Amino acid sequence: MNGGPDLPSHASSSYPFDEKRHRSHPSAWTRPIYLAIPGVHTRRLRVPVPNVSLHHLRMGRRRRGPFIVLLCLVAFVCVILFSRGGSRGWSETVKEYTTGEPSTLVFRREDLQRIWKWEIASGHYPSRATIPKQIGLKSPPTNPALPHRPRRIKPLSNFQPPAGVDVDMETLGAGPKRVYLDIQSLPPNVAYPPRPVPGSVADMDEILRHCDFSDGKYVRDCLEVLRIGGGLDNGDRLRKGDLDDMKYIYKEKADKAVASAHDQDDGDDDDLGALQHPLGTEVDDLDPEAGLTKKRGADWESHMSLPAPLTHRPAASLPTPCDPENPRVFHMFWTGPFTDKPYSALLSFLYTQNTGIHHARWPADSEVCRPQFWLWINPGPAAAVPNPSAVRDMYKQLKMNPWAAPFLHPRFKDVIHFKLWNTTEQLDGIPEIKDEWRAMEETLFNSGGHVIKVKKPEAKPASTANSTNSEGGETTDDDDMLNRLGSKSSSSYDRMSVILSDMARFVLCHRFGGIYLDADTIFLRDWEELWGWKGAFAYRWSRLPDYNTAVLRMNKGSALGSFLFRTALRNGLDFHPMTVSKYTADAHVEGLLLRLPDALFDSAWLNTENYQRDRPPQPYFTEFADFFDTPAQNSAAPQALGVGGFFRGAYSYHFHNFWWKPFDPTRNWPDLGPRFKSGEDVARAALAKEKKENDQAIPPHQHLSDAAEDEEEEVLAEEPDKRDLDWSTVLKRTFEAYIRGERPNMYGEWIHW
Structure with missing residues (x-):
């Protein structure tokens, strides 16, 4: 263009590694090439190769020696990368090269398949999630913990994956039907939530659908599903559209519907399947452990010995409420x-x-x-x-x-x-x-x-042993x-x-x-x-x-x-x-x-690490210490809401250590009523003794008189509470009130002494 800036003498390239390629000097002994790493789309492996230009072929004798040494070195590296080396192939080497973490695996694919099949056959996989393709199963295992569904005949299409392609595999449901429960208190008994139905089951697939952090789900929304689906909102339930999507608890019917023989296909327990090798060759023909990364320097474990799989039985079909295989x-x-x-x-x-x-x-006839x-x-x-x-x-x-x-x-x-x-x-x-x-x-x-x-x-004498x-x-x-x-x-x-x-x-x-x-x-x-x-x-x-x-x-x-x-x-x-x-x-x-999801057991964790603070759950903790020392701006909640306002819906709360912080600083002793008064007196006396020992460090002129000390010890237990009690204190005193018989438990049941 007239009057415009000069254009560069070379055209820009869209190839991502072109700039590095141009930087290599034409007379260098090597030049880099960049190879795609299987399974890692954001990185490439830089491999130096000999720069075999005519210029190097015409070199003198004095320069041929280093060139030959370099060629031998490159050949050695290639042999290491591409050789099988026992069972370590190209993909295994690349994996450790890119992650920097050595593998811990010591089991062959055959044993991993047997582990999966044993757990599924025992009813320990009541999930619709697929089995990873790396396990290499050729046919879907029968799953007695999933409802039976007749095998569907797939419609014809223009594309069918070739045999042996590595794909995640579903299990074949062959178990009893599931009935999802609408759990809630019925009027007029709505002051407390109902106990869970004996023998009910939480559908973890549904919980993950609502609560998985990897899918961008919020702890607050997860707790709402856990609370409503579990019937914990009792009389506080508000009208909020269709709540069927929040049902995650089911019961298995006793009349187990088992798939017919022609619908089941257990496959061969010793079948290793056929994974697709990164270089395009099937595993069966090359290496049965291809795609698995064995622990460096370790031998494979010997053939694993497993007992016969357990028998999955719905709770309704058990002779007693407790399953001996599931204590x-x-x-x-x-x-x-x-x-x-x-x-x-x-x-x-x-x-x-x-x-x-x-x-x-x-009760002798209890279903619980x-x-x-x-x-x-x-x-x-x-x-x-x-x-x-x-x-x-x-x-x-x-x-x-x-x-x-x-x-x-x-x-x-x-x-x-x-x-x-x-x-x-x-x-x-x-x-x-x-x-x-x-x-x-x-x-x-x-x-x-x-x-x-x-x-x-x-061994040392008792008098000198340290x-x-x-x-x-x-x-x-x-x-x-x-x-x-x-x-x-x-x-x-x-x-x-x-x-x-x-x-x-x-x-x-x-x-x-x-x-x-x-x-x-x-x-x-x-x-x-x-x-x-x-x-x-x-x-x-x-x-x-x-x-x-x-x-x-x-x-x-x-x-x-x-x-x-x-x-x-x-x-x-x-x-x-x-x-x-x-x-x-x-x-x-x-x-x-x-x-x-940690929302079930550790609902504050993401907030303490600065995640999801735009929509935090109740209570809002920015650090775990807030449980013991509730910030002033949030300190009205513990006494006003009580246990019912503490991560309602979660199954438990993990306060992450703080062993040295008392739950109840002003009443740091068991407070369980007259039945346990002697233990309470011991704890109070220990506190008084500790305080007296601490006072010995005070200068003599600052000591109280003996009468004043006795009076102080008497009122030690009556130290006034904080105006706003912390969450830890409210929870401890709530539990103690139940044992004292002053209030029912969270389900409205009174302790019977």
Whole structure:
């Protein structure tokens, strides 16, 4: 153009790597090429190749030596990338190159298929979600936990996928029909919500549809669905269009409709299927493990031995309300002196679950499966070995502890049980690792790859024996990491017990079945329909697509449990939730350990990490400490709304540690009425003694007179409350009022003494 700026001498290219290509000097020994990475569309792999121009072919003898060495180096790299190398192919190498995380997988595809088929056949996969294509099943397994639907004949079309194409596969429903329930209180009994229907089941597919953070769902909307579908809005329900879409609880009909033989196609258990290899060759002809990334330097696990699958039976067809293959046991693990944290967890259990303490005695004809709470006590430091009289000592300490003693009352003997934790005994009770875990005894405390070494102390006379530190040396620090008993503050965190509890939850669920909960958990509603869903689950780690195992459900002796323990054994017995997430992702078995939305158990988590603050749930916590120290601008809610206004719809609340923060600072003792007055007096006396010891640091001229001190001790328990009570205080006092007989539980039932 006349008068315009000069145009560049070369035309711009739309090829994304053209600029780098032009930068390579024509006389360079190599030039880069960029290869597409299978499954990664946003990156390409830069590979240097010899620049075999005529200029280099005409080079002199002196320059041929380095060129030949370079060619050999490039050839060696290509051999490493493209060789099979045992079972590690191109896609496996590329995966580790791009993610930077080595694989944890030690199971062949054949065993992964058997794990999936076992769990499905046992009724542990009542989901419409598909099986990942990497498992390589050729035919859909029959699923007894899904309603039977006759196989549909697909209409002819111009395109049919060729045989052996790797696609996600659905299971074939062959189970009983589902009836979705409209649960709500009926007039005039609308003051409290109804108990869940015995034998009902939560449809996790529906919950995910309404609550999945990955799909942009809000915690607030999820809680509304959980609240309305579960009938927790009782007389407060407002007219709001068609609410059928919020039904997520169903019952299975007793008259099971089983698919006919010609409708079922179980396939061959030993059929490896036919995955499509990244280079275009079928797996059957090349490598049965193609597409799987084996743990580097490890051998494949030997053929997995599994028992016969369990038989899925609807609750209505069971001879008794409780399914022996699905025990209703809540597990919790605790180390150190009993405090107000497990105390409040147990009270919330009694306040919400159908324990039957509102009856004079448990009805013989009850249709309800009565849940139990097993509190596992580790009496000493996490690395200590229990003494022979540990059980007797444990009960002696529980009786003397004012926070624990109330639960030894005969009224609770059928639903609350204290159990002694013994690490050696528990690990020996896991068949998958009992013969091998002792080789890792010194590195047993492994969390996310961070190992705390514990060496056995040498035998010494009692007068000179000291504790042993993580390096095997002596220490006189009673608060050393290996000797801590609970977390007394944020700076003296009992990390050893936390690591041990990461393992304990999997041990307990695999040995005994049931649901594990962390001790910083408060029950908010009946879990009946969660028990009805027989699959394994944990919940999501806030915004990340990983597990948080603060709530963990697993079936006793399951194929999934066997997979997890064998995989963990080959990876340092690491049970950190992030590591477990890696185990399941590498093996493509995440569907067998369902990752539920954290709205169900941890409704404040996303808000505390600055997510969804445009539409937060009630209450609105910007940090977990708000539970114990509710901000002034939100402090009217706890007393005005009570428990019913605390994340209504969620099954539980996880307050994330804060072991050192009392639930009720001005009444930091059990307040359960005349039946438990002696324990209350002990707790008050301990507080008075602690205050007196603290006062000894005050200069003498500032001390009160003896009469004034006595008067202060008398009124210590009567210290005035805060004007606005915090959420933690309101919840604790609500649970205590139920035990005292001053109010009913959340379902309108009064405790029967």
